[in-house]
Amino acid sequence: MKSPDVIAGLIGIGIALIAAGFSVKYGLGRFEKPGPGFLPFIICLFLIFTNLLLVGRVLSKKSKLTVKKFEMGSKWLNVIYLSIVFIIYTILWDVLGFILNTFFLMVFSLNIIGRDPLKKSIILSAIMTIIFYVIFKRYLGCELPDGLLGLGF
Amino acid sequence: MGGFLEGLYVACTIQNLVFCFIGTVIGTLTGVLPGIGPVAAIALLLPVTFYVPVTSVIIMLAGIYYGAQYGGSTTSILVNIPGESSSVMTCLDGYQMAKKGRAGPALGIAAFGSFIGGTLAILGLQLIAPPLSAAALAFGPPEFVALVIMGLSLVALLVTGSVLKGFIMAGFGLLIGCIGMDPMYAKLRFTFNTLALEDGVGIVPLVMGLFGIGEILANIEEEFKPVEAIGTKITKLYPSLQDWKVAIFSIFRGTGIGFLLGILPGGGALISTFASYAIEKKVSKHPEEFGYGAIEGVAGPETANNAAAQSAFIPLLTLGLPSNPVTAILLGALLIHGVSTGPQLISQHPQLFWGLVASMYIGNIMLLVLNLPLIPLWVMVLKIPYRYLLPLITLFCIVGAYSLSNNPADIMVMFVFGVLGYIFRKIGFEGAPMVLAMILGPLFEKAFSQSLIMSDGDMTIFFRRPVSLGIFIALVILTLIPITIKLKDRMAGKILDAE
Numbered sequence: 001m002k003s004p005d006v007i008a009g010l011i012g013i014g015i016a017l018i019a020a021g022f023s024v025k026y027g028l029g030r031f032e033k034p035g036p037g038f039l040p041f042i043i044c045l046f047l048i049f050t051n052l053l054l055v056g057r058v059l060s061k062k063s064k065l066t067v068k069k070f071e072m073g074s075k076w077l078n079v080i081y082l083s084i085v086f087i088i089y090t091i092l093w094d095v096l097g098f099i100l101n102t103f104f105l106m107v108f109s110l111n112i113i114g115r116d117p118l119k120k121s122i123i124l125s126a127i128m129t130i131i132f133y134v135i136f137k138r139y140l141g142c143e144l145p146d147g148l149l150g151l152g153f
Numbered sequence: 154m155g156g157f158l159e160g161l162y163v164a165c166t167i168q169n170l171v172f173c174f175i176g177t178v179i180g181t182l183t184g185v186l187p188g189i190g191p192v193a194a195i196a197l198l199l200p201v202t203f204y205v206p207v208t209s210v211i212i213m214l215a216g217i218y219y220g221a222q223y224g225g226s227t228t229s230i231l232v233n234i235p236g237e238s239s240s241v242m243t244c245l246d247g248y249q250m251a252k253k254g255r256a257g258p259a260l261g262i263a264a265f266g267s268f269i270g271g272t273l274a275i276l277g278l279q280l281i282a283p284p285l286s287a288a289a290l291a292f293g294p295p296e297f298v299a300l301v302i303m304g305l306s307l308v309a310l311l312v313t314g315s316v317l318k319g320f321i322m323a324g325f326g327l328l329i330g331c332i333g334m335d336p337m338y339a340k341l342r343f344t345f346n347t348l349a350l351e352d353g354v355g356i357v358p359l360v361m362g363l364f365g366i367g368e369i370l371a372n373i374e375e376e377f378k379p380v381e382a383i384g385t386k387i388t389k390l391y392p393s394l395q396d397w398k399v400a401i402f403s404i405f406r407g408t409g410i411g412f413l414l415g416i417l418p419g420g421g422a423l424i425s426t427f428a429s430y431a432i433e434k435k436v437s438k439h440p441e442e443f444g445y446g447a448i449e450g451v452a453g454p455e456t457a458n459n460a461a462a463q464s465a466f467i468p469l470l471t472l473g474l475p476s477n478p479v480t481a482i483l484l485g486a487l488l489i490h491g492v493s494t495g496p497q498l499i500s501q502h503p504q505l506f507w508g509l510v511a512s513m514y515i516g517n518i519m520l521l522v523l524n525l526p527l528i529p530l531w532v533m534v535l536k537i538p539y540r541y542l543l544p545l546i547t548l549f550c551i552v553g554a555y556s557l558s559n560n561p562a563d564i565m566v567m568f569v570f571g572v573l574g575y576i577f578r579k580i581g582f583e584g585a586p587m588v589l590a591m592i593l594g595p596l597f598e599k600a601f602s603q604s605l606i607m608s609d610g611d612m613t614i615f616f617r618r619p620v621s622l623g624i625f626i627a628l629v630i631l632t633l634i635p636i637t638i639k640l641k642d643r644m645a646g647k648i649l650d651a652e
Contacts, residue, residue: 004580012321019328019343026335026342031610036335036342039598040328047324054317070579073374079575082373086366086568089551093561102551106544113373114540125544132548140201142556 004070005058012051020044078113097147098137103129157279160507164515169212172205173512176213177519180220184237185228185531189546191221191237193365195482196357197549199489200556207490208505212512214486218479219271219462219513222422223520226263226455227531230256239422239458242430246443246450253446258392262400262448263455264524265392270408270456271517274463277412278470279510282499286471289496294603295614299621301597303628304418304474308589310632314581322577326587329354330594337602349562356485356592358554358567360478363584365550366567367574369543377539392448400452403433407453411460416467417631418589421477422458429457463513470498470506473596478588485592 020041029035072079089105096104106125110116116124136142163169183194195214202210225237230247243263250259292300305327309319332343333353344350392400410432411425433453434443443450468474473495475481487494492502499506524531554567574584608614615621 008580008582012325015325016328022343026340031605031612033610034337034602034605036338036340039601040331040342043324043327043331047321047328050317050321050324054321057317072579074376076374078373079370082370083568083572086571087565090561090565090568093564102548105547109544109547110540114377114538114543116540124541128544128548132552136552136556140556141204142200142552143559144552144555145561 003058006055009051009055009058012054013048016044016047016051020048082109082113094145095148097149098144099129099133100147100149102132156283156503156507157511159504160509160511163208163504163508164212164511168206169209169508169512170515172209172213173216173516174519176216177220177223177516177523179213180217181224181520181523181531182534183217184221184224184226184240185534186542189368189542190364191218192360192478192482193368193546193550194221195479195486196360196365197553199357199482199486200553202486203489207487207492208508210486210490211483211505211509212516214483215466215509215513216516218465218483219459219516220520222271222455222459222462223264223267223524224531225458226267226451227260227524227528228535230259230263230451231528231532232535237422237458239426239461240455241423242426242454243451245430246445246447249444249446250448250451255446258396258448259451260528261525262392262396262452264521266400266404266407266452266456267459268517268521269404270411270460271463271520272514273408274412274415274460275510275513275517278463278467278513282467282471282506282510285467286496286499289472290500292472292496292620293618294600294607295618295621296624297600298597298604299615299624300472300474301593301600303624304468304476305586305590305593306628307418307631308477308586310635314583318582319586322582322584323586323590326590327594327597329359329587330591331598336595336599349560349566352558353595354566354591355554355557355563356482356588357557358563359570359591360482360588361550361554362567362570363574363577363588364478365546366571367578367584369547370571370575371578372539373543396448400448403429403449403453404456406432406436407456408460410453411457411462412464414457415461415464416476418468418474418476421465422461425457425461426454429453466509469494470509471496473498475589475592478585481589481592 023037023041023044026037026040027035028037028041085105085108089101092101095101103125106128107118107121110121110124111118114121133144137144164173179194179198180191183189183191194217198214198217202213205213221237222239225235225240226243226247229235229240229243230251233244233248235241235244247259247263250256305323306320309323310316330353332350333341334351335342341351407425407429410429411422414425414428415421430443430450430453433447433449434440437443437447437449439447465476465480468476469480469484473484473493475484484494492498492505550567551564554563555561557563577584604614605612616625
């Protein structure tokens with residue numbers, strides 16, 4: 001029961017059931033004139049069927065391709081840290097602006113994930129951030145935000 | 154012939170030659186570097202191409218795709234790590250050849266084989282695409298529905314892991330494709346009052362998340378190991394006459410295998426290398442040498458993957474049907490630039506089609522010239538520690554996702570799919586069926602609805618029209634073949650056990 005495949009299958013069924021409910025709400029229409037919810041509803045039925053099949057095969061131990069365990073690497077905490085930092089980065093995108101926000105992300109990547117000395121990380125991060133800013137904002141016209149502090153040129 | 158000459162004229166403009174060169178260099182670089190593939194590279198560069206004419210864009214992006222097939226062999230042979238998934242079989246014999254001091258001939262035969270396979274495959278594309286396109290003009294919505302079902306089914310059937318999981322991913326891809334505005338009634342679906350979702354989920358953030366950020370997360374959970382490459386001074390890059398005698402038929406077989414498998418949705422470069430290696434070992438007079446430095450084990454798969462990369466353009470350019478995630482992204486690029494794909498592409502945009510074909514010949518020549526003399530440079534690039542590549546790739550992903558529509562929500566979408574991509578890898582769900590299904594979903598829905606309106610709700614329309622019926626029959630046959638082989642093997646195993 002603890003197999004990741006079972007969990008994935010149950011989550012899949014849950015998502016499909018919710019989506020099916022919304023599809024009915026959007027209107028199924030008729031076969032002669034399918035409504036906006038018609039094809040999503042069929043897709044949800046397909047997903048419920050296939051996910052049930054997945055769960056069933058795992059529980060009956062018939063599948064050789066079942067993933068029995070969620071294997072993590074030795075530095076799995078890096079994945080958690082970076083994922084959290086990504087969320088914070090996106091939330092602060094317009095607040096801090098591209099330069100400051102990206103600078104902190106780069107320092108984190110080099111120092112915490114890459115284990116580079118802090119001084120070296122700061123210097124490299126500053127260089128990379130500025131180069132990217134110049135290339136993408138100045139030369140390629142990308143509208144990178146300056147943030148509330150107005151850090152941009 | 155007139156079309157091709159016009160295409161040659163288009164491809165030989167300074168601008169297009171430069172873009173072809175840029176594409177092939179970036180392609181080789183992404184092929185050499187493990188951890189970043191052509192899908193991510195093309196997705197990263199897509200926003201940068203908005204101000205460039207569409208012909209130049211597609212020439213460059215195509216160059217990235219087939220260039221990556223060349224570059225992947227360098228890492229496989231020198232480091233025993235496949236730079237590209239389609240170069241995995243080259244590790245088996247290529248690295249062994251390098252250990253025996255024959256890195257040069259291995260690299261040489263890989264490059265020449267790729268050139269020959271690529272060039273012959275482009276010739277095939279040139280000959281087959283126009284008549285196929287003309288025939289496909291007679292396709293209506295039911296035929297398109299049948300093609301998409303076949304395409305998605307084959308992609309799911311040909312995943313390396315569980316087929317059932319492949320189908321599940323395709324289903325979720327279709328569902329994600331339903332987010333946003335309905336193509337028939339312009340009604341908003343699954344947006345949950347979020348402005349960011351009203352245009353649907355962007356293909357670029359999704360792909361960069363699944364294949365870019367997902368790859369990064371997978372790489373950072375292990376200790377970064379320094380890359381040990383076999384020597385930077387490689388001599389005798391040109392295979393000997395004896396090497397050619399042994400490898401030439403492998404190259405021709407690899408061309409045929411790659412060309413045919415590249416056309417199939419879900420086929421492509423990866424499957425063609427496995428198939429080529431298996432066939433070479435089977436037909437070889439010395440199969441015991443495979444795995445210990447057999448040059449046929451390098452020549453066949455490397456030729457096959459490049460031939461497949463070229464022939465994958467046939468369904469894309471003639472039917473508007475991408476056969477793998479790379480061509481799916483290219484389809485996305487064409488749509489972003491306002492070019493509708495499908496059977497009418499050649500007649501409506503002949504310069505684009507023939508310009509692309511001609512540029513592929515030129516690109517293959519550039520790659521042959523680039524790859525061999527620049528090997529020490531590629532080895533230097535390989536030695537850049539991953540901890541410095543990681544922030545660079547992340548930065549490219551972020552700016553690439555954002556610059557598409559200057560919407561920070563796209564960055565969040567990318568990170569969400571990045572985490573999902575990481576989880577999918579861990580539990581054996583492949584991203585390719587999801588990407589293809591997501592791109593084809595809206596087109597499929599429109600064709601499906603139109604078919605039902607045409608037939609007054611009669612679902613048998615898909616089986617009454619000869620072409621769509623033929624496609625479904627072909628799908629059933631293609632599905633039954635591997636099942637039959639599996640059953641035969643199982644029966645043979647049971648008989649052996651009984652004896």
